[in-house]
Amino acid sequence: MAQGTTNISRSIHFDLVTGLSKDIESLKRYLSNMRGMYLDNDSLEEKIAQNDELIYEFHDPKVPEKDTEVTFGTSITYPGLVGEEYYMTKGHFHVQLETSEVYYCLKGFGYMLMESPEGEWEAREMRPGVAVYVPGRYAHRSINASLEEPLVSFFSFRGDAGHNYGTIETQGFRKLCVQREGKPEFIDNPRWNPKK
Numbered sequence: 001m002a003q004g005t006t007n008i009s010r011s012i013h014f015d016l017v018t019g020l021s022k023d024i025e026s027l028k029r030y031l032s033n034m035r036g037m038y039l040d041n042d043s044l045e046e047k048i049a050q051n052d053e054l055i056y057e058f059h060d061p062k063v064p065e066k067d068t069e070v071t072f073g074t075s076i077t078y079p080g081l082v083g084e085e086y087y088m089t090k091g092h093f094h095v096q097l098e099t100s101e102v103y104y105c106l107k108g109f110g111y112m113l114m115e116s117p118e119g120e121w122e123a124r125e126m127r128p129g130v131a132v133y134v135p136g137r138y139a140h141r142s143i144n145a146s147l148e149e150p151l152v153s154f155f156s157f158r159g160d161a162g163h164n165y166g167t168i169e170t171q172g173f174r175k176l177c178v179q180r181e182g183k184p185e186f187i188d189n190p191r192w193n194p195k196k
């Protein structure tokens, strides 16, 4: 509910447990949207044939795409595995490569995996109460390393940053997050194909 003389501010409710909003529609990505993103293609196709599950969803409040604006929303990654790999977001660079982003974890357990165009990488744990700063130039992907509950976080970045998914679709991330002996582990991605 707003009070005042203008109507240019806005408030959106995001549930602290589910991350979902009754105020705006989420954008949804299903297993079938993740073709080419997982190492174990056969497992992915088997899962799609059985049930094309929702893997993650996120919100876009559609603030103007300008460098003076800040956009925000929640991102929810559901629990599960494709082969050994945890459910995750596609991941992206920003079109405006130098722009950074902040994620504040509300629920669950996982990682923010980051990678620069030069192949430097970092992974930061995400658990409730932890804010992760993603520096400019770093691609970023949320990974849900719990098989029990969704990974929910709130994010914010510059309004004109834009999403470049194509680079990650083509070259992948250098590291994969897999479950080994019941625990998350980062391994080299044998298909990593950085631009020369």
Ligand SMILES: [Fe+2]
Residues within 6 Å of the ligand: 092, 093, 094, 101, 140, 157
């Ligand atoms: Fe981003």
